[in-house]
Amino acid sequence: MNLVTQLPVSGAAPKLLDFPAPTVSGLPTPALRGKPVPPAQRVYFYSPDEWEVFITEWASGLSYRQIKQLGGSGDRGVDVAAFKTDNGLEGAWDCFQAKHYNRSLNFSDAFPEMLKILHGVVAGFYCRPDRYVFVAPQGCGSTLDRLLSRPKELQKKFLEDLNKSSAATRHYPKQTLNSIREYAQSIDFSIFQSLQLSEMIETHRKTPYFAARFGTALPERTVVKETPVTPSPDEAVYVKKLLDVYNEQDPACCSDVDSLSVHTTYGKQFQRQRESFYSAEALRLYARDSVPDGTYELLQKDVYTGVIDTAEANHPSGLDRLRAVLTQSGQLDLSAHTLISVSTLEDRQGICHQLANADKLTWVDTNE
Template structure:
């Protein structure tokens, strides 16, 4: 989840505005001729806005379990580009701040000092509490002097206070009272909150998020094997299994009255089992997609399967079994090559998606005309 900010004329505080979560696109990144471009080199050409989006994606993969991650960079951001909240109280409680700097070169102390001033001023002005971590995030990292200071918090505090007292350009944005308050806060603050991240560290973590393959056009991670189908249908299978029982009952009313009788049927028992295996295969693909590709990727595939089979489902058929067979056959003939998940899917998944659609009451096999 991410937000943008606009200045609030009445209070001067940043106003949070919802931005859409990064979602799937209909097809993977296009293949380019020549040698592959390494992810780090692609990042060097990002715009500042795209760099912030990348950071929000990266933050979803860190070990800390954040309650919410918001993109706040922009006019009136009070020195906060990306905020990661640890509680529902957001900026008023424990949080981490990621300061995005997309420069052509490494960050220097002169780049960092104005941002540190902003964060202390935001605290003394009660816009937010001091973050647990304030991390400078730049594609080309920090220069040697800044890196050394960030590794020695006591020396960093001494240098910050020295620059504060020197009254340079950055301090002229604040009045004397604000500067005194900033100094008092800085004197008692633990400067180990100020840190930096290297791009290779970020890529190692981003690689484990659902965004990596889509962002950099790489192959999807290997899909785990589908587990065994439970012996008895689970509650979440009730709707599509009932629709299958209706199909078998229509064919053999005397022997197929419920799930148990169908399961014991010499012909339809095996057919029901195959349909349930297909459903669980599609469910496994849905769960794989949740962890491997952006939000909405699986739903896009599901929507296209529905679009591809709905006319077949709504056509006249002599029986519900004929309708079911026609729809499952049609699902296997659809051109779904533009979808990101096709590279890790199989025919059984398509059939299982049809049963997911039936479970959602979007498809029905036995109708008034069959």
């Protein structure tokens, strides 16, 4: 008999919440004085809530469709849910149970949580997870570790404790315990697993959250790819604005991109502007994979704030305005920004062209 479908659903399903994005201030983590503190040691001092956030960050480095935290006290035995499909708790998923203790976990810690998750399945709150993983900074004690590595022995131990009257089992009516027992006898207990903190940290290291969380140096930036000869459609706006600049200077020989590209005076300048744009684009993509969401946009915002007055001032020509803005971008104090340690002057100028591409900066007022 399929107990999941036959048993009536009671109570409410767990409430799922998107895990909070890391706060982006743009400020680098203050340098540590003395010997650096390894990430594993820092984790030991986390609060239980911060430990759950760390787990969600870590899970983002794996191939999940979506990651959710459960809100409120009625978590139904689930702290972090990682979905493999768009069906959420009704499809394939993994469950991560966060336990931040100052000691390793033992079976008496695990049993009530295993009881909760199996009750959630037989009650129809969710389908059985592919994996139910205990995640604790201090790991599992030797006895629990041995049981987790021997699923049949774990199942036997679980059923033995299920037959005893304890603080964990007293919460459930006899009929519910009978249903859980019948279901527990039918499943493979290899779904219950544990994770080593060292393994989690290595995965977390590859996420955009690692440098911000642990105050480490940003990963090395790769070489910027060569700028393509022909501008792509994504460059259309800022390239048109540059064309207006040079057309204003030499209308006869700078009528389109082809003529501008081979111009003896402005062709190389135009190419340098495009190289700057691609450098900034490379920094943007680097930021996407290396720092929390919003970090690069905050840098863009401060560049805009620092150059907009210069851009809106009176200038003899669009070329003078362009040069003044690019010069000003290089003089801005952006030392508070995390990405400055891996950025160049070319990136700053490229950000100005990104802003022009977003119609936030213009060099020549073509409506005059």
